[in-house]
Amino acid sequence: MLDEGARDAGEETPDPKTISRLEDGESSSVWRFAKVDRAAVLIDAADYFAAMQEAMLKARYRIFLIGWDFDTRIHLAEGRRWWQRSYKREYPVRLGSFISWLVRHRPTLEIRMLKWSFGIFKFVIRGSMWWDLTRWARHRRIDFKFDSAHPTGCSHHQKIAVLDNSLAVCGGIDMTVKRWDTRDHNEDEPLRKTPRGGPYEPWHDATMMMEGEVADALSDLGRDRWIRAGGTPLLPVQRTDRSLWPDGLEPTFENIEVGIARTRAAHRDWDKVDEIETLFVEHIGRAKKFIYAESQYFASRAIGEAMLKRVQEDDPPEIVIVHPRHADGWLEQQAMDHARAQLVRCIEEADKKGRFSIWTPYSGITPIYVHAKMMIVDDRIFRIGSANMNNRSMGLDSECDVFVDCEREGNGHAEDAIRRIRHSLLAEHCGLEEDEIGDLLDTHGSMATMIDHSITEDGRNLVRYHPPELNEVEEKVAESGLLDPEDPEDLFEPFAKGGLFRKGSRLARMRERIRRKKAK
Known part of the structure; x- marks a missing residue:
């Protein structure tokens, strides 16, 4: 269970209809504005995966990952294998093993992952991912859910992460295969391999990591999506003064306000x-x-x-x-x-x-x-x-x-x-x-x-x-x-x-x- 001190005990998770009504504002182009203490634009997944792993190590209450795709076979620190540990590192770098390690070593931490449902068919060729999901099923603090809450032909395409309602990510990078690359984008990059060892072309991507009130806003958006996808309502996590910011990560912005905008197709009784x-x-x-x-x-x-x-x-x-x-x-x-x-x-x-x-x-x-x-x-x-x-x-x-x-x-x-x-x-x-x-x-x-x-x-x-x-x-x-x-x-x-x-x-x-x- 979560540390109850990290929750706002007096607040219940709103019904999706209530959230939608509360979202309606004067602007048709912005859902919400939120304060950001610092933010870093991360170019390409080599830096992003490394920064996310460090931030997730600091999380204590909830890691909430929302994406178009996840593949537990990827390595967050590419070039290492699960059995390769430095004397300073006691945790695995393979995503599936790392998630399991976190819940074993963080007794107050829960991990929720939401991905587009169509990708379930890809699991047929992701053999070891079945094993990861089977292992996760035994942990009541890990919940991996498929999102099919959209009309036929649509997809769930958001790429959001929220950690302890303190740190948030929004951008274009999914934690999946064929994403890892450095800004060098070398033609011959030995580390740019699929889990099966095959090479893939240079890949350019970007996302933004943010600390501050924006994490509350993106948590609201994520919890709403979780409920729409059929998940059990998640109690909100109350932000603390404890920072999850990765050591050494230089901020691009400090003390700013960001706007948040969304797309969602009309479905069931939800407006477009x-x-x-x-x-x-x-x-x-x-x-x-x-x-x-x-x-x-x-x-x-x-x-x-x-x-x-x-x-x-x-x-x-x-x-x-x-x-x-x-x-x-x-x-x-x-x-x-x-x-x-x-x-x-x-x-x-x-x-x-x-x-x-x-x-x-x-x-x-x-x-x-x-x-x-x-x-x-x-x-x-x-x-x-x-x-x-x-x-x-x-x-x-x-x-x-x-x-x-x-x-x-x-x-x-x-x-x-x-x-x-x-x-x-x-x-x-x-x-x-x-x-x-x-x-x-x-x-x-x-x-x-x-x-x-x-x-x-x-x-x-x-x-x-x-x-x-x-x-x-x-x-x-x-x-x-x-x-x-x-x-x-x-x-x-x-x-x-x-x-x-x-x-x-x-x-x-x-x-x-x-x-x-x-x-x-």
């Missing part, structure tokens, strides 16, 4: 929540100088419309998107790659001043898969979370993003930190030093021109994306949104709302202009 889509459109509309974004997909009709509108202005902001060469998997490529081609072609047709560009990062001749979900606007807004720039993240899947807005009272001092994040990412992708980026941007006048002038033959590069020509079938799939719908009902009636090119929209008008040009 589309704060993330609304917030994307707001943030794109606020850009004065530039937008720098990283996303696994670029297929959202709403985001495409918002960016198309901006590039048609007399003085448009620069828009740079870092993106994988192809989506991961054949079906995803049919849904996302073809829609990307259509959107980019329309935006480029309207982009008379050349302010829009999409880039793929490479390590030598090897493309780096981009799984990060981040956006920076004018170095005044920084957002990170689980939502991609595709339709599913706007209306189908359960998502959670957090953001720092320098316009919020008390957040003005965060601008320098946001600028350092952008410079650090550009330096990483272009194989440059971070302290070079500011001068190079001043010299070249734009991110795109700087990127073009930093290309090397065999180092780290960003390669510009050019949309390929699609055949008739590929165009129909892309335009229908059949495989990437905005609403669960669109799965069965893909053209009911007009698909990617709704009648009278900017995108539809631009597509017609392109077709007329081709016909001449």
Whole structure:
């Protein structure tokens, strides 16, 4: 059982309907704002897994992990095996064994894990994971639950962790296979292996670890989701003064306020929540100088419309998107790659001043898969979370993003930190030093021109994306949104709302202009 002193004994877990009613506020783009004492943006899973293991070692009451996927076979400190212990380390590094070790050595600790239910089919080929779940079943303080509380065709996609209601994580990294990598993204990385020993391509990802009141807010969101998924209501944990912050982890931000936005499809008697889509459109509309974004997909009709509108202005902001060469998997490529081609072609047709560009990062001749979900606007807004720039993240899947807005009272001092994040990412992708980026941007006048002038033959590069020509079938799939719908009902009636090119929209008008040009 939990130490009762760590609970708010006078508070009961609210019914989901009550939580939903309490969530309703004046803004349609933000669920809640919360104070953060310090936060660290963690780029790539090598640093994240190590930081999470250290934080979990400090937890005493509850570790609450919410994700699209978990794989107990991964190593939180990659390169070690469960039998390899240093004289300073008495705990295993394999996730499944580490969870078991924690509950044996922390008598007041409970561990709750929630993952998307569809992934249960993957367990067939994850033999040792069955053994971990069997072992965990004997521990009443470990509860592993599958989330199927969504309409058919939707997924549970949030990546959240809450520890003792003191430390929280929100971002794009799942604790699963094929995520671990360092910021070097070496082409030949011997530690970048699946549990079965096979290599995988370089993987770029990001998340944010936060300490403070934001943990209470994300705990509320998580406990609500737990109940919706059929879990027994969880008593809230009351925060203490004891810090779980990993030793040596330098904060990116201190003393700020973050906003939290969500996506959730309508289901049963739960209303639809589309704060993330609304917030994307707001943030794109606020850009004065530039937008720098990283996303696994670029297929959202709403985001495409918002960016198309901006590039048609007399003085448009620069828009740079870092993106994988192809989506991961054949079906995803049919849904996302073809829609990307259509959107980019329309935006480029309207982009008379050349302010829009999409880039793929490479390590030598090897493309780096981009799984990060981040956006920076004018170095005044920084957002990170689980939502991609595709339709599913706007209306189908359960998502959670957090953001720092320098316009919020008390957040003005965060601008320098946001600028350092952008410079650090550009330096990483272009194989440059971070302290070079500011001068190079001043010299070249734009991110795109700087990127073009930093290309090397065999180092780290960003390669510009050019949309390929699609055949008739590929165009129909892309335009229908059949495989990437905005609403669960669109799965069965893909053209009911007009698909990617709704009648009278900017995108539809631009597509017609392109077709007329081709016909001449």
